[in-house]
Amino acid sequence: xxxxxxxxxxxxxxxxxxxxxxxxxxSVIKETYGKFGFTSIETPCVEHIENLNCKAxxxxxxxxxxxxxxxxxLKIDEAKEENDLVDGGLRYDLTVPLVxxxxxxxxxxxxxxxxxxxxxxxxxDRPQRxxxxxxxxxxxxxxxxxxxxxxxxxxxATTTTLGKLGFKNxxxxxxxxxxxxxxxxxxxxxxxxxxxxxxxxDKLDKIGEEGVKEELAKAGYADTSIQTFVGLVTSLQNAExxxxxxxxxxxxxxxxxxxxxEGFEQILDSVRASKGDYFELVxxxxxxxxxxxxxxxxxxxxxxxxxxSCGGGGRYDKMVGKFIGNDVPACGFSxxxxxxxxxxxxxxxxxxxxxxxxxxxxxxxxSKERVSDIMKEAQAARANGQTILVAMMNKNKKFQKxxxxxxxxxxxxxxxxxxxxx
Amino acid sequence: xxxxxxxxxxxxxxxxxxxxxxxxxxSVIKETYGKFGFTSIETPCVEHIENLNCKAxxxxxxxxxxxxxxxxxLKIDEAKEENDLVDGGLRYDLTVPLVxxxxxxxxxxxxxxxxxxxxxxxxxDRPQRxxxxxxxxxxxxxxxxxxxxxxxxxxxATTTTLGKLGFKNxxxxxxxxxxxxxxxxxxxxxxxxxxxxxxxxDKLDKIGEEGVKEELAKAGYADTSIQTFVGLVTSLQNAExxxxxxxxxxxxxxxxxxxxxEGFEQILDSVRASKGDYFELVxxxxxxxxxxxxxxxxxxxxxxxxxxSCGGGGRYDKMVGKFIGNDVPACGFSxxxxxxxxxxxxxxxxxxxxxxxxxxxxxxxxSKERVSDIMKEAQAARANGQTILVAMMNKNKKFQKxxxxxxxxxxxxxxxxxxxxx
Numbered sequence: 001x002x003x004x005x006x007x008x009x010x011x012x013x014x015x016x017x018x019x020x021x022x023x024x025x026x027s028v029i030k031e032t033y034g035k036f037g038f039t040s041i042e043t044p045c046v047e048h049i050e051n052l053n054c055k056a057x058x059x060x061x062x063x064x065x066x067x068x069x070x071x072x073x074l075k076i077d078e079a080k081e082e083n084d085l086v087d088g089g090l091r092y093d094l095t096v097p098l099v100x101x102x103x104x105x106x107x108x109x110x111x112x113x114x115x116x117x118x119x120x121x122x123x124x125d126r127p128q129r130x131x132x133x134x135x136x137x138x139x140x141x142x143x144x145x146x147x148x149x150x151x152x153x154x155x156x157a158t159t160t161t162l163g164k165l166g167f168k169n170x171x172x173x174x175x176x177x178x179x180x181x182x183x184x185x186x187x188x189x190x191x192x193x194x195x196x197x198x199x200x201x202d203k204l205d206k207i208g209e210e211g212v213k214e215e216l217a218k219a220g221y222a223d224t225s226i227q228t229f230v231g232l233v234t235s236l237q238n239a240e241x242x243x244x245x246x247x248x249x250x251x252x253x254x255x256x257x258x259x260x261x262e263g264f265e266q267i268l269d270s271v272r273a274s275k276g277d278y279f280e281l282v283x284x285x286x287x288x289x290x291x292x293x294x295x296x297x298x299x300x301x302x303x304x305x306x307x308x309s310c311g312g313g314g315r316y317d318k319m320v321g322k323f324i325g326n327d328v329p330a331c332g333f334s335x336x337x338x339x340x341x342x343x344x345x346x347x348x349x350x351x352x353x354x355x356x357x358x359x360x361x362x363x364x365x366x367s368k369e370r371v372s373d374i375m376k377e378a379q380a381a382r383a384n385g386q387t388i389l390v391a392m393m394n395k396n397k398k399f400q401k402x403x404x405x406x407x408x409x410x411x412x413x414x415x416x417x418x419x420x421x422x
Numbered sequence: 423x424x425x426x427x428x429x430x431x432x433x434x435x436x437x438x439x440x441x442x443x444x445x446x447x448x449s450v451i452k453e454t455y456g457k458f459g460f461t462s463i464e465t466p467c468v469e470h471i472e473n474l475n476c477k478a479x480x481x482x483x484x485x486x487x488x489x490x491x492x493x494x495x496l497k498i499d500e501a502k503e504e505n506d507l508v509d510g511g512l513r514y515d516l517t518v519p520l521v522x523x524x525x526x527x528x529x530x531x532x533x534x535x536x537x538x539x540x541x542x543x544x545x546x547d548r549p550q551r552x553x554x555x556x557x558x559x560x561x562x563x564x565x566x567x568x569x570x571x572x573x574x575x576x577x578x579a580t581t582t583t584l585g586k587l588g589f590k591n592x593x594x595x596x597x598x599x600x601x602x603x604x605x606x607x608x609x610x611x612x613x614x615x616x617x618x619x620x621x622x623x624d625k626l627d628k629i630g631e632e633g634v635k636e637e638l639a640k641a642g643y644a645d646t647s648i649q650t651f652v653g654l655v656t657s658l659q660n661a662e663x664x665x666x667x668x669x670x671x672x673x674x675x676x677x678x679x680x681x682x683x684e685g686f687e688q689i690l691d692s693v694r695a696s697k698g699d700y701f702e703l704v705x706x707x708x709x710x711x712x713x714x715x716x717x718x719x720x721x722x723x724x725x726x727x728x729x730x731s732c733g734g735g736g737r738y739d740k741m742v743g744k745f746i747g748n749d750v751p752a753c754g755f756s757x758x759x760x761x762x763x764x765x766x767x768x769x770x771x772x773x774x775x776x777x778x779x780x781x782x783x784x785x786x787x788x789s790k791e792r793v794s795d796i797m798k799e800a801q802a803a804r805a806n807g808q809t810i811l812v813a814m815m816n817k818n819k820k821f822q823k824x825x826x827x828x829x830x831x832x833x834x835x836x837x838x839x840x841x842x843x844x
Contacts, residue, residue: 003470003472003473003476003522003525003744003745004470004472004473004522005522005525005526005745005746006526007465007466007522007526008466008468008469008470008509008510011466011468012466013463013464013465013466013523013526013527014463014464014465015463015527015530015531016461016462016463016531019461019462019463019464020461020462022462022464023452023462027449030445034809035804035807035808035809035810036804036809036810036811037779037781037809037810037811037812039438039441039442039829040438040441040442040444040445041435041436041437041438041441042435042436042441042444043429043435043436044429044430044433044434044435044556045467045512045542045544045556046430046433046487046512046544046556047430048425048426048430050425050426051425051426054425065468065489065490065492065510066489066490067487067488067489067490067512068487068488068489068490068504068507068508070487070546074504076501076502076503076504076507079498079501080498081498082490082496082498085490085498085507086490087430088430088487090467090468090489100425100426100427100429101429101435103425103427104427104428104429104435105435105437108437109437109438110825110826110828110829111825112813114811120467122467122468124492134466134467134468145813145814147786147814149784149793149812149813149814152793152797153812156797156801160801160804160805262790265790266790266793266794269790269791269794270790270793270794270797271797273794273795273797273798274794274797274798274800274801274802275801322425323425323427324427357459359459362571364569368684368687368688368691368692369691371571371574371688371692372688372691372692372695372696373695375574375578375692375693375695375696376695376696378696379578379582379696379697380696382457382458382582383582385457386457387456387457387458387459388457388458388459389458389459389536390459390571390575391534391567391571392567392569392571403532403533404532406532407461407532
């Protein structure tokens with residue numbers, strides 16, 4: 001078979017210029033999250049196929065890259081369907097592996113456990129511009145913290161990191177699944193209808209209030225329910241004091257627990273009190289977020305330069321229970337690492353404080369002794385903190401220097417066979 | 423299907439303590455190699471199945487984790503063998519992907535191209551202690567540099583990195599495939615016999631000189647060939663000046679090109695002139711290294727604390743040609759990242775210069791306003807460079823503090839509902 005030079009469909013090679021930015025962003029993320037007490041962990045990229053199919057991954061489960069069984073376990077003749085042929089798959093997110101990890105190691109881990117994961121995930125999505133089948137995710141999660149301290153810390157850590165990377169004027173939108181459900185319940189929808197109703201609500205910023213009403217009507221819901229529901233949403237959107245609206249319209253009428261609103265207010269107040277002015281924390285009653293595993297607060301980052309979301313997360317208190325039987329409170333926030341990198345690249349981001357770089361160019365045919373001396377000099381300069389590239393001098397030295405210039409080498413030291421030339 | 427808490431067979435979860443060391447080692451590696459002008463690159467973890475089967479991976483090809491075709495391309499009924507079912511696999515090394523990468527992007531890359539790759543590779547090896555099916559590799563390669571400058575830079579960069587990690591008294595053993603071949607040719611072996619003869623020679627440190635002779639005899643080789651070959655090897659091993667032996671016994675008799683010895687001597691001299699005294703560079707005429715793609719110098723790291731090799735590499739001038747038709751000189755050095763981590767863990771390595779860490783403990787039921795103030799204080803301290811963990815105070819505060827102590831939190835600040843208690 002002929003060899004293929006291109007990367008596999010939908011995945012990409014990362015060239016040095018982008019890699020330099022990625023390495024820098026990774027180091028800022030690790031350092032900043034470290035200051036908040038998050039500790040790095042890692043899980044294998046390959047996960048049990050049964051865990052990947054456990055319904056915690058939503059639509060992503062359909063996009064799993066599956067791994068063929070090996071040796072005697074692979075029985076091609078007897079195989080009827082995909083799952084007969086595979087025993088593992090590449091993880092499509094970092095949440096399912098985190099929950100498995102926590103279930104396996106809880107006894108060895110601090111409580112609460114503040115985890116930072118940076119790692120690739122894979123989804124066999126239809127390839128499209130700027131969207132790849134292998135991409136880096138960057139998640140922080142707090143397991144074992146029932147209070148809203150978790151949300152506050154996650155939002156502060158994530159926004160501090162984005163601030164350090166120079167992002168500003170962005171929004172963190174926040175909502176709570178329990179608020180969504182209370183609105184739906186107050187409007188008379190049944191629990192089975194919630195998800196369907198929320199999916200339509202999610203389109204509000206695209207199709208507008210009337211569009212949402214139309215779609216809900218088309219889905220056959222009662223007009224009074226639709227009017228009440230959309231009325232609640234818009235009154236929350238337009239309220240100067242939405243917390244008061246929550247209390248008057250939902251808590252007072254028995255649709256929402258007072259503690260939910262208190263906790264929600266605590267998050268808003270604490271984050272707003274300690275955040276810089278480079279971002280806004282906004283209560284968005286239309287925020288839904290796709291994953292069905294969320295049980296409480298949900299949040300999302302909206303960047304002015306970018307239409308879609310640049311990160312998000314929420315509380316998922318019921319997922320650990322799937323593995324170990326009893327529930328453990330859990331809350332996470334994921335940065336859209338690839339989008340962040342894309343935005344930095346598009347904005348011509350330069351990694352700050354890059355060292356001065358020097359290139360040593362050696363004429364061909366230099367004596368053994370001189371080469372040894374030059375290498376010694378290079379080693380001493382490196383030990384001194386300098387970046388030194390040593391290369392043989394090309395015939396076209398001008399072109400070589402131009403190329404090196406483009407790589408950031410501004411100073412040159414040329415070594416010739418005859419000292420006089422130097 | 424029940425969910426599995428353990429990682430998949432042969433792969434491991436990485437706990438925070440190990441991860442801290444890994445992150446530190448990665449940062450030292452990136453920084454040190456950066457000083458030598460190596461630039462980071464990345465390839466997808468998934469590679470074309472035809473590239474993984476291209477015979478450049480030696481025995482590792484048999485250990486590939488293969489990835490099932492998706493959608494309409496998967497025809498289970500018609501499949502006769504594994505390769506009908508798969509279109510990709512997880513990379514088993516970083517060399518095949520590097521060569522593909524270089525072939526695809528050479529026009530956009532500097533010449534010579536100095537690449538640093540740190541990434542996971544996967545091999546479906548029999549699981550055994552300390553050896554995993556997913557492991558990190560850390561390779562530097564120089565493509566487009568025909569001179570021995572490549573070897574010198576690779577050895578200096580790798581050993582400088584190991585020195586910064588505190589390793590000492592280790593050996594870099596070096597040999598050259600062309601010297602091996604010259605000895606075999608001088609002894610009268612035919613080219614087809616070389617690989618077989620070298621595999622037996624490779625066992626010399628385990629089975630001794632007599633053992634090698636016996637095995638060669640058992641394989642049916644002529645006694646004069648065996649005596650000459652082993653005689654050459656041992657005279658090189660015992661020589662005070664092995665370069666002179668190479669010149670007298672191999673160059674003078676027309677078995678070896680003088681330029682090979684000159685280049686080899688250049689490497690020895692230059693590295694020895696500029697290296698610190700924390701390692702030795704040793705000419706080892708018995709060094710073979712398994713991969714058939716090596717064409718010139720080969721090298722390996724031997725640590726006193728560890729029996730096996732902790733890294734190795736060599737020149738492979740013919741591999742790029744498989745992809746693009748014309749050969750490009752190439753030389754690489756791979757650090758045994760996982761073994762390095764294992765040795766550091768076994769030696770109780772502590773990451774130097776870790777920050778002082780402070781934990782803020784908040785009594786339950788604290789007022790909203792106070793919580794906001796505490797978070798504000800934490801944010802200010804973090805902005806000031808401190809590491810601050812904020813947690814709710816447990817009922818068993820003593821145990822909580824002990825746990826935090828174990829995680830490196832030495833200072834505590836406790837916040838109570840009633841100021842007086844504080």
